[in-house]
Amino acid sequence: MSFAFTPERKRLFKELVKRYPDKRSVTLPALHLAQEQEGYLGRETIEALARMLGSAPSTLMDTVSFYTMFTTRPRGKYLLQVCQTLACSLAGADQVVDHISKRHQIKVGETTPDGKFTLLKVECLGSCGTAPVVQINDDYYERLTLDKVDRILDKLA
């Protein structure tokens, strides 16, 4: 399956190339654009982006593999990232993880068979004052209780 940006994203990419003083600096923005479109960064996507950025696919993979937000494999429609660092841990992050895990019959790192939810434990999301926190796709859900987790997930189900 070959990769190409949608016309709108292609326009955005070209705009970025114009605005940045060098092409390689557009790497992270381009990877975000591609992952938002495709859901993950597959081999064909990496190869196509490398051509667009004027670098080798291996060089681009060197960057991709460093960052936790980039994924080379498909994930569920909803990515549930529960923060597990200190403030969230003190506020019961483990119970949140266990609860989601039981509710959807998945372990950390797994995706539900219907492809809807992927559960991950992540390090500090920078929202320690409203712990515990889960990030679902682009949105933060803060001051979680198990009831609140159920309400949020019911809406997405």
Place this chain on the structure above:
Amino acid sequence: MNDFQPILTKHVGQPGSATLDYYLIHEGYQAARQAIHEMTSDAVIQVVKDSGLQGRGGAGFPTGVKWSFIPRNSRKPKYLINNADESEPGTFKDRLLINHNPHQVIEGMIIASKAIDCHLAFIYIRGEFVKEARLLETALEECRANHMLGKGIFGSNFDLDILVHRGAGAYICGEETGLIESLEGKRGWPRIKPPFPAIEGYLKSPTVVNNVETLANLPHIILNGADWFRAIGASHDSPGPKLYCLSGHVKKPGVYEAPSGIELTELIYELAGGIKDDRRLKAVIPGGSSSPVLTASEIDGLKMDYPSVKAAGSMLGSAGIMVLDETTDMVQVCYNLARFYAHESCGQCTPCREGTTWLTKILRRFTQGQGRREDLDLILEVTDNIGGLIDFSLGSYGKTICPFGEAVAWPVRAFVQKFRNEFMDYLVEDAVA
């Protein structure tokens, strides 16, 4: 403290505070206009030097002095980068500033750009802050539409544009040279210094990296003057308003703005409402997870400014204050943080890459009741191999390219030294007996 009025967070919670219209009717962009039209670069640098503003990202380096390292006669472009990577556990202040008053931060960037003669600046924001990145984009578009960014801003001949650049999940990109590498499209591997970014930063050009909160202070310093700023807070050497992030076992966690040098006990017991469920205090991590933990008895009378916290054997850092009550298991806390650092180590330097993993494995063993007596000394030895000897009066003797090594070595060492008895409770021989 009683007569202190918030400065940086004055508009937090007001309807529409993130819009340009709101900002303009509240003195918005007056300082930037003044800096662009009426001040030389030297004058901007001088007033910020005189104000005593110290970088709010964690290191507390004087901002005006940092700017003055930019070579004036270099023909290369100069770059300003706003560090909005906010990823030190316990820290959540920059997100608040961006969400409620993005224009204050942008105005600060215009002033800093004038100071160092920068015409293209970046906001490097952590990738998870998607909403905040969009909000900044909107605010920047408002500025471009009103000739406050772009060609000839405010009708002057000064050009400036600002780009929002999203990170992608890496704590180390908060370190300024790791950030620059990341901005260049690479792994966020910190660089060996020198050369410092002021000489060779982004694309080998002179670069200043300033924290969001640092930049947010600038409009107020330009409008009210250096003496006004110096007079705020308990210490003439470490002045200004400061955002303190309180989390953990307090009744009212949140970001509190107070004069620099406010006592830690006042922050915990008055502003944050005291310890949750009225339990007793056990310990406080005063400046983000990298700062050595202080016991309840060590915080008596402690003033929260850079020199005072340093003198107490820790650091103000990012002012991420994590409060731990008497029920807290310090072995679990230490393990939690060690695991964070093992995950976030960029892997470039062997002592840090291997050492953080070892620490995590040893500490996990403790949490499983399998700790061995000799492990306590082993932990200290490993921290020494990562972060070097620790002597605050002499500075650090780190064995790694960037301060990440010390950032894990110092706190782990402090937990083991100050709460040794709790680690002893997890020894395997005790479990058997």
